[in-house]
Amino acid sequence: MAQLWGGRFTKETDQLVYNFNASISFDQKFYRQDIEGSMAHVRMLGKQGILTEDEAAAIVTELKKILSEIEAGTLEIAAQFEDIHSFVEAKLIERLGEAGKKLHTGRSRNDQVALDMRMYVRMEVRQTDALLKELLETLLGIMKAHTETIMPGFTHLQKAQPVTLAHHMGAYFEMFKRDRQRMRDIYERMNYCPLGSGALAGTTYPLDRDDTARALGFYGPSLNSMDGVSDRDYVIEYLSALSTVMMHLSRFSEEVIIWNSNEYQFVEIDDGYSTGSSIMPQKKNPDIAELVRGKAGRVYGALFSLLTTMKGIPLAYNKDMQEDKELTFDAIDTAKGCLALFNGMLATIRFHKEQMRKSAALGFTNATDAADYLVNHGVPFRDAHGVIGKLVLYCIEKNCSIDDLTLEELQAVSPVFEADIYDAVSMETCVNKRLTIGAPGKAAMEQVIQKEEEYLASSVFPAEEWEEALLHGE
Numbered sequence: 440m441a442q443l444w445g446g447r448f449t450k451e452t453d454q455l456v457y458n459f460n461a462s463i464s465f466d467q468k469f470y471r472q473d474i475e476g477s478m479a480h481v482r483m484l485g486k487q488g489i490l491t492e493d494e495a496a497a498i499v500t501e502l503k504k505i506l507s508e509i510e511a512g513t514l515e516i517a518a519q520f521e522d523i524h525s526f527v528e529a530k531l532i533e534r535l536g537e538a539g540k541k542l543h544t545g546r547s548r549n550d551q552v553a554l555d556m557r558m559y560v561r562m563e564v565r566q567t568d569a570l571l572k573e574l575l576e577t578l579l580g581i582m583k584a585h586t587e588t589i590m591p592g593f594t595h596l597q598k599a600q601p602v603t604l605a606h607h608m609g610a611y612f613e614m615f616k617r618d619r620q621r622m623r624d625i626y627e628r629m630n631y632c633p634l635g636s637g638a639l640a641g642t643t644y645p646l647d648r649d650d651t652a653r654a655l656g657f658y659g660p661s662l663n664s665m666d667g668v669s670d671r672d673y674v675i676e677y678l679s680a681l682s683t684v685m686m687h688l689s690r691f692s693e694e695v696i697i698w699n700s701n702e703y704q705f706v707e708i709d710d711g712y713s714t715g716s717s718i719m720p721q722k723k724n725p726d727i728a729e730l731v732r733g734k735a736g737r738v739y740g741a742l743f744s745l746l747t748t749m750k751g752i753p754l755a756y757n758k759d760m761q762e763d764k765e766l767t768f769d770a771i772d773t774a775k776g777c778l779a780l781f782n783g784m785l786a787t788i789r790f791h792k793e794q795m796r797k798s799a800a801l802g803f804t805n806a807t808d809a810a811d812y813l814v815n816h817g818v819p820f821r822d823a824h825g826v827i828g829k830l831v832l833y834c835i836e837k838n839c840s841i842d843d844l845t846l847e848e849l850q851a852v853s854p855v856f857e858a859d860i861y862d863a864v865s866m867e868t869c870v871n872k873r874l875t876i877g878a879p880g881k882a883a884m885e886q887v888i889q890k891e892e893e894y895l896a897s898s899v900f901p902a903e904e905w906e907e908a909l910l911h912g913e
């Protein structure tokens with residue numbers, strides 16, 4: 440047991456209490472952010488004359504070594520320390536002696552952990568954005584290749600009107616695009632530095648909070664020290680955005696599972712992304728899509744857990760807030776894993792164009808267009824709706840499609856029909872006459888694809904140069 444705060448205690452902590460309290464098993468995940476934060480803090484202490492320049496330089500050099508040794512695997516983060524902060528400080532003191540003991544001047548673990556978590560989440564927000572971008576690139580590739588691939592569009596999981604595969608994929612493109620925007624919004628709000636908030640009330644040392652904020656890539660220091668150590672709403676926002684990503688992935692997975700079924704056969708998931716059955720030799724199961732769908736619940740769980748943890752905590756820091764980490768880390772790893780796997784599955788999936796087209800042609804998906812034909816020839820829409828309804832009933836009895844009927848059969852229901860009806864209700868016409876922006880018609884779709892290409896070429900996050908300067912500058 441190695442504790443930073445033993446001074447006022449006369450008894451050793453009970454082992455169970457120690458284990459219950461310790462966080463090193465999970466907060467070691469942000470060792471890098473912890474060390475970087477300490478480097479910026481100590482440099483600033485040196486510049487402000489709170490430590491001598493030599494002391495600050497010695498500490499920074501040693502912190503860099505500790506970082507590279509952890510990264511190289513030659514320094515193991517030992518479980519007997521209470522948390523990552525204690526571990527790094529203890530190593531520093533072990534190696535530097537007196538100078539190492541000055542690292543924590545003008546700082547509390549409360550603002551330290553607030554900083555570490557914020558920097559860790561900030562990094563993950565960017566990485567989530569990058570994974571979303573990769574998925575969008577895959578989607579755009581499919582969209583470009585399939586502006587003429589006709590498939591049924593559904594409402595109530597009943598065939599409704601024909602669309603194209605490009606259009607269907609384009610719907611997911613918009614969802615994941617908004618997910619990226621959410622990442623950007625979160626970044627914008629969270630990018631203020633809590634370091635210097637102290638335990639809750641700032642410090643009496645003349646810290647330069649602008650300096651540390653800048654050195655760590657923040658827009659500036661946070662403006663209230665109690666809020667600085669207590670704010671976790673950016674984690675909640677991120678978990679909420681991740682939950683939305685998972686909800687989108689889950690809906691998409693559900694469709695892939697349906698499309699991959701024997702009944703639909705719209706797609707075939709690649710062998711590399713499928714699994715077999717231990718008993719049924721014929722089986723090829725969409726387990727990856729099912730797992731992605733299932734894991735959505737786990738990410739929602741993290742969101743609800745943290746919302747509940749935070750709801751009754753008085754200001755400022757309370758130990759409850761240590762619970763912000765484990766489930767968040769799990770949710771991040773889960774969501775990122777799902778994004779990467781789903782993208783791989785989508786990039787290798789085979790689309791059965793013929794099967795999709797056949798399915799679109801067989802489900803009266805052109806009934807709206809048949810009604811519109813009558814409207815264009817002067818029949819009021821409500822009457823046209825009724826006429827086509829009767830026609831559909833007739834076709835169901837005959838087990839055929841509207842365009843299989845002879846002109847005589849059509850005219851028996853409405854004399855308005857002429858020979859051009861067949862062209863008017865062909866799948867191609869139904870799709871390509873839908874040309875308002877956002878509709879599946881090829882020309883409209885091509886305009887959208889052009890816009891999406893421009894969007895993907897523009898970068899979303901500000902360039903990140905602080906880390907290079909912090910680790911390798913001066």
Ligand code: ARG
Pocket residue numbers: 462466522548549552756758760761762
């Ligand atoms: N492990 C703690 C956490 O995650 C670090 C902060 C501890 N501060 C304190 N005053 N006990 O919140």
